[in-house]
Amino acid sequence: MPIDAIIIKEQDNVATALRNIQPNEEITLGMGDEAKPFVVQEFISYGHKFSVKDIALGENILKYGEVIGRATQEIPAGAHAHIHNIESLRGRGDLGTRES
């Protein structure tokens, strides 16, 4: 079945768009062999991510079932999730100390 966006691992809180998605568009969200309807809140470019659940400030962002960063603000379900609301935890010479 064709899907419009993919969740790679069940515990992930972001999905990746497989085409440009318009605000309030109802899409098919795939995970493994399952697919479910979902509505995004804003325009998501091909390849960009959106949250699939409400994410709190400071919460880990999970993709591939792994931590890819941390929310720098609340990210409501269906919002574009990218550098404006996610920071990296690695290579942060600006923070002065090693974090992991």
Add this chain to the structure above:
Amino acid sequence: MEFNGYRRSNGIVGTRNYVGILSIVVCANEVTDAISRQVQGAAPFMHQQGCCQTPVDIKRVNETLIGLGSNPNLASVLLVSLGCESTDLNDVAKAISKTGKRVETVVIQDVGGGTRSIAAGVLLVQDMVQEASNIKRVPCPVSELVLGLKCGSSDTTSGLAPNPALGIASDLLIEAGGTSILGEVTEFIGAEHLLAQHAKDPQIGQEIIGLVKRMEDRAKSVGADIRGGQPTGGNIKGGLTTIEEKSLGAIAKAGNAPIQAVYEYGVVPRVKGLVVMDSPGREPEILTGLAAAGCNVIAFTTGRGAPQGFPFVPVVKITGNRVTWNKLRDHMDVDVSAVIEGKESLPEAGKRIFREMLAVCSGRLTKAEISGYNKAMDIYMVGPVI
């Protein structure tokens, strides 16, 4: 399983049969370039190093040049020197000669300037190309292949299709007795714990973690967030948000084989199977490092469309981004976007990459070779220019 390659006198096998023209210092590049333009069948290696550097880096330039000259894709080698560089022409020439191949030298200050050096070099290389043309391809086992793994201009499609598909192709090569080299240590950051689990023993796992720490500490030493440099601006436009996300997608190209060993930059592996080599991910440095480590073929996945090849090692380009496949067809060799569209399985795509790679190793030209988009070359330096 076999491919048709060039078996050298020291037993190792090339997939191409060029005469290499290697600058041993940045200051010889003009002559190297001019000679290579005047002789068909010659491949130049030029770089920005070789003088006014710390002994650590000069040693690395010497060793990288020896590795490049010893690469089985070169039938013979001309070394071009200015005459006053820090690199050691005689050492480099002697070490490459040990492979059994013919090595010639041109020293610009001895010959008497660039013009005479170009003329002398052209005459030498003409003769070397003719000699090399007598060598014929013969059936060779795929266990002779040393595959370099590379991804570049990545986006979020890279981790979904081309990288895991290349991982499957790499596993197939290793099952057949071959070797794969994984570099791009910067792009292990955030995923090193998963790579370490693939290490054949805890010691190798610790070495992988150590390499990543060294690379990350070096990046952090400038006191800034590396985002923008890693992931790059292009990666970010393609939807990659953090280095961790980029890394988790990038390491998929290593497949599931156990990691047998960890090597410094440009070192020829002494074992078969999957190995890790220290290198950043930027194209000139990693492609050169893989060639110096003896790779006779490189597989390079891309999202947004990286065109770079290398002068004497075929670089197979693989994308999972349908837009890139359609827009940059002159640079792309394999399209695996059907995986993302649910029309092809990852194992099928992996087998397709493997077959394409074998065809290329037997002589099929890559887009980078056909277009001559193959000047991404330099040597990874760790110290300052002094």
